Amino acid sequence: MPELFLDRYVYLFVLVLLAIGLYGMLAKRNLVQKIIGLTIFTTAIYLFFIEGSVKDGASAPVIDPALGPTVDAADYVDPLPHLLILTAIVVGVGIVGVALAMVVRIYRIHGTLDEDELVRRMSAPKAEVGAPGDTPGADRPDDDGTAADDGDGQSPDDERGGER
Amino acid sequence: MILSLDILLFAILIVTALLALQVKDLLTAVAMLAGYSLFAALLFAGMQAVDVAFVEAALGAGLTGVLLIAAILATSRRIDGQEGMLRRVVVGSLVVGFVALMLFASGGLPDRGDPEAPAHQRVAPAYLEGSMEQTQTPNVVTAVLADYRSMDTLGETLVILTAALAASLVLVRREEGEP
Numbered sequence: 001m002p003e004l005f006l007d008r009y010v011y012l013f014v015l016v017l018l019a020i021g022l023y024g025m026l027a028k029r030n031l032v033q034k035i036i037g038l039t040i041f042t043t044a045i046y047l048f049f050i051e052g053s054v055k056d057g058a059s060a061p062v063i064d065p066a067l068g069p070t071v072d073a074a075d076y077v078d079p080l081p082h083l084l085i086l087t088a089i090v091v092g093v094g095i096v097g098v099a100l101a102m103v104v105r106i107y108r109i110h111g112t113l114d115e116d117e118l119v120r121r122m123s124a125p126k127a128e129v130g131a132p133g134d135t136p137g138a139d140r141p142d143d144d145g146t147a148a149d150d151g152d153g154q155s156p157d158d159e160r161g162g163e164r
Numbered sequence: 165m166i167l168s169l170d171i172l173l174f175a176i177l178i179v180t181a182l183l184a185l186q187v188k189d190l191l192t193a194v195a196m197l198a199g200y201s202l203f204a205a206l207l208f209a210g211m212q213a214v215d216v217a218f219v220e221a222a223l224g225a226g227l228t229g230v231l232l233i234a235a236i237l238a239t240s241r242r243i244d245g246q247e248g249m250l251r252r253v254v255v256g257s258l259v260v261g262f263v264a265l266m267l268f269a270s271g272g273l274p275d276r277g278d279p280e281a282p283a284h285q286r287v288a289p290a291y292l293e294g295s296m297e298q299t300q301t302p303n304v305v306t307a308v309l310a311d312y313r314s315m316d317t318l319g320e321t322l323v324i325l326t327a328a329l330a331a332s333l334v335l336v337r338r339e340e341g342e343p
Contacts, residue, residue, distance in 0.1 A: 043201060052274075080283075087320045100331075
């Protein structure tokens with residue numbers, strides 16, 4: 001039994017993190033909390049993938065000439081999962097960026113981030129949605145300008161991720 | 165990899181993940197999430213994945229947190245409603261089913277650190293052994309990223325461009341009657 005735990009404990013912990021993230025995505029009503037759940041879930045998947053690259057007695061995949069002219073693959077951990085997860089982290093930031101842009105826009109139109117409240121508003125008759133007085137955000141026009149500025153700041157951030 | 169350190173880091177990850185979803189203030193939740201990503205980066209470093217640890221610390225803990233804080237400042241940091249009992253039960257049973265399915269599937273996974281695992285058999289040794297000779301790059305992750313699989317990286321930059329375009333389009337467009 002202890003041996004089974006030593007061989008498998010990373011899978012167990014990753015599974016707990018996946019469950020927490022999934023619960024956050026499905027059960028939480030606040031849209032930003034859902035995105036936080038999504039981030040927890042994706043990071044747990046990264047951990048699972050990197051766990052697949054681990055080899056006993058192996059070091060980081062940077063070739064050391066001191067180990068001799070020929071390279072023995074057993075001395076280094078598997079580089080391929082590292083590369084795939086590097087790509088996945090950058091794409092994950094892109095996903096969060098787009099999701100947050102949608103959240104900001106939903107808040108601008110409906111004035112709330114609560115899922116149940118949004119469903120209630122969207123199933124209401126069409127004229128009410130976006131009508132003056134219906135949106136709490138509508139009586140603060142200067143609030144809107146700052147929101148748009150934040151949005152513009154988001155795209156250079158995303159491009160910086162692409163340059164890496 | 166030190167077992168007790170590993171277990172401590174995973175315990176911190178679980179606690180910060182729970183806190184990030186339970187606190188009543190979104191900015192606090194983002195701080196917890198940044199801590200979560202940072203400790204995940206430490207775990208990556210412990211698993212000898214140094215490049216992944218750098219990127220996770222910079223993008224996962226840094227940039228994601230900045231984006232979340234920007235969005236929260238543009239919207240609202242309050243969390244209004246609590247999820248209802250029915251929703252908790254339905255989602256809870258779904259999550260239990262998911263965990264059971266994953267536990268069942270994890271029976272086929274290789275043991276930790278097994279050098280004979282199928283993933284270590286074919287293409288990965290070829291990358292490791294050919295990197296110095298074919299690309300003159302000591303860091304194999306760099307060699308695979310920019311040389312062997314550079315088309316993947318090109319596709320990734322396309323994805324980032326698309327995400328940036330989509331985010332700015334969603335934010336710039338205005339409906340009729342929208343302030």
